[in-house]
Every structure is written in structure tokens, then in C-alpha cells.
Amino acid sequence: xxxxxxxxxxxxSESSAARGDAPVVTATDVARRLEAILLIVEEPQSLxxxxxxxxxxxxxxxxxxxxLVDDYDGKSGGPVxxxxxxxxxxxxxxxxxxxxxxxxxxxxxxxxxxxxxxAALETLAVIAxxxxxxxxxxxxxxxxxxxxVVRTLLARGLITELFxxxxxxxxxxxxxxxxxxxxxINSLDELPHISPLLDGADEVGDNLDEGVRx
Numbered sequence: 280x281x282x283x284x285x286x287x288x289x290x291x292s293e294s295s296a297a298r299g300d301a302p303v304v305t306a307t308d309v310a311r312r313l314e315a316i317l318l319i320v321e322e323p324q325s326l327x328x329x330x331x332x333x334x335x336x337x338x339x340x341x342x343x344x345x346x347l348v349d350d351y352d353g354k355s356g357g358p359v360x361x362x363x364x365x366x367x368x369x370x371x372x373x374x375x376x377x378x379x380x381x382x383x384x385x386x387x388x389x390x391x392x393x394x395x396x397x398a399a400l401e402t403l404a405v406i407a408x409x410x411x412x413x414x415x416x417x418x419x420x421x422x423x424x425x426x427x428v429v430r431t432l433l434a435r436g437l438i439t440e441l442f443x444x445x446x447x448x449x450x451x452x453x454x455x456x457x458x459x460x461x462x463x464i465n466s467l468d469e470l471p472h473i474s475p476l477l478d479g480a481d482e483v484g485d486n487l488d489e490g491v492r493x
Contacts, residue, residue, distance in 0.1 A: 407458065410453035
């Protein structure tokens with residue numbers, strides 16, 4: 280009798296893992312997973328893409344986002360964080376708080392080397408001549424990944440985020456007045472025409488245009 284009762288008890292308390300069920304994801308789990316993803320993304324992420332990334336329903340992700348926003352803004356009883364979770368172009372991404380932008384720019388600028396790398400110069404040239412342009416379009420033109428280079432140019436204050444594409448949420452970049460100061464010109468109209476400076480200029484121009492269209 281004791282054995283039967285014991286066996287029945289064991290069967291009744293069989294874990295979900297033993298039955299092959301997916302583990303329960305709590306609200307805290309969702310929030311922690313979201314933070315991990317948001318720390319590394321380069322572009323604003325939609326609720327649907329975040330839900331797929333963290334393995335949770337969209338409503339649960341929406342609620343977790345609201346909780347994180349309140350937490351970072353100090354509405355949960357804690358201090359206001361130095362960063363905020365902001366919705367841009369239909370997606371979510373972590374940003375430095377606006378009042379701390381100058382502090383961060385000054386710090387990063389002080390850590391950066393005095394000269395830009397060849398890769399940074401080439402990426403800056405593409406953005407200068409093709410702006411507004413997205414990161415993926417620049418990568419297509421240069422045929423290399425430009426994520427780290429774009430971060431460097433942003434940190435140097437040579438380029439800026441202009442707007443997010445209404446359909447894809449992709450950030451479009453352009454140059455800043457700081458670039459004009461470094462180049463000693465008053466307007467982008469004073470940039471030299473690129474075609475006469477290149478061999479096979481027509482072919483290169485076609486390739487640039489094709490890269491932006493893709």
C-alpha cells in the first residue's frame with residue numbers, strides 16, 4: 280500500500296521537464312532576456328522580433344518593456360539610470376540619456392586615437408556622398424561589415440542618426456557639422472565631385488547606385 284501511494288505521488292508530481300514540456304518563462308525571465316538582447320542590438324527591434332528572440336509571447340514582451348522603461352526612468356522606486364529604453368521607428372533600443380550625451384561623447388573622444396583608420400575613412404566617404412544612407416546600404420557598397428566603424432564615427436561625432444525608416448526601422452545616417460569643420464568647408468556642396476578622381480568613374484558610380492538600391 281505504501282509503495283502504491285509512493286508511486287502514485289511520484290507520478291502525480293512528475294516534472295514538466297520529464298514530460299518534455301517547455302519550461303515556464305516568468306515575467307522576470309522575459310525582462311532579463313530582453314535586457315541581454317537590447318544590450319547588443321545595433322538597430323531598434325520590433326516587439327515581434329524581440330518576442331522571437333526571447334521565446335515569449337508579444338503581450339508578455341510588451342509588458343516587460345513597460346516594466347523596464349519604468350525601472351530605468353526611476354518610477355519603480357530606484358534611481359534614474361544613465362540610459363533609457365526608447366521606442367524609435369516602431370522598434371526598441373537602449374540609448375544614453377540626452378543630458379549625458381556630451382559627457383559620453385567627451386569620454387569616448389578622449390579614448391579614441393587621433394587618426395581614423397582606412398576603413399573608417401572609406402565608410403565616412405560613402406556616408407558623406409550617399410546620405411541619408413542605412414548601415415546595410417553602406418555595408419553593401421563596401422562589401423564588408425561596417426558595424427564597428429559606424430560606432431566609431433558616431434562616437435567621434437562625425438556622423439549622426441537622421442531618422443528611422445518607417446517600414447524597416449533601419450536607421451539612416453548622415454554627416455554632422457563637425458565633419459565640415461574638420462574638412463574646412465561650409466557645406467557638403469563643396470565636397471569634390473568623386474567621378475573625376477576615380478579610374479573607371481562611370482562603372483564605380485553605377486556600383487554605388489546599385490549598392491544603395493539593394
